[in-house]
Amino acid sequence: MFVTPVDAENNLFRVEHAVSTELAELVMATDWLNLPWQPQEGQESWARRRITDTAIPWIDQWHRELNDQWPAIEQQLDRKLHPYSGTAWWLDKPGFTCSMHTDGEMPGSMHLTWQGPGTAFYWHKDPSTLRYQTPEQPNAGYIMINQVNSTGYRQLLWHAMLTPSESYRVTSYTWITSQ
Numbered sequence: 001m002f003v004t005p006v007d008a009e010n011n012l013f014r015v016e017h018a019v020s021t022e023l024a025e026l027v028m029a030t031d032w033l034n035l036p037w038q039p040q041e042g043q044e045s046w047a048r049r050r051i052t053d054t055a056i057p058w059i060d061q062w063h064r065e066l067n068d069q070w071p072a073i074e075q076q077l078d079r080k081l082h083p084y085s086g087t088a089w090w091l092d093k094p095g096f097t098c099s100m101h102t103d104g105e106m107p108g109s110m111h112l113t114w115q116g117p118g119t120a121f122y123w124h125k126d127p128s129t130l131r132y133q134t135p136e137q138p139n140a141g142y143i144m145i146n147q148v149n150s151t152g153y154r155q156l157l158w159h160a161m162l163t164p165s166e167s168y169r170v171t172s173y174t175w176i177t178s179q
Contacts, residue, residue, distance in 0.1 A: 116169025
């Protein structure tokens, strides 16, 4: 896994080659449309399905690889993290958009794109202030750290997906919390 800061703010990182090629191929070959799902809690009105973890045939391998990667993620972020706690798998329907928002006080996340467009980050709540656009690339995405610094300041990480997805979008969302 390669984790690189997108700029000097040290709170947003590009992720590439998040998991092994073998596992990435399994993710890409998954028949997402035919897996059981439920609405994502707090996003029930969105055109989003949260795939039932236990229905994913390779989920144990996913958890093993993320657990194994966790020390390297800590090192690359230069932060001590709470242990890996799980991943949500989302299938967004064609036409899905996500308006500009911050994640409030949620501590952090790793959001990987497997199929479809990535997330755009902005300096301000203004689409003309693009900070970083995650690529439309499988096994890649971002890590966002959304915690206060030593002075108590929390920089708002405005992000969105403003252009509707033309097809189904598959992403994985892993919670990250610094200690």
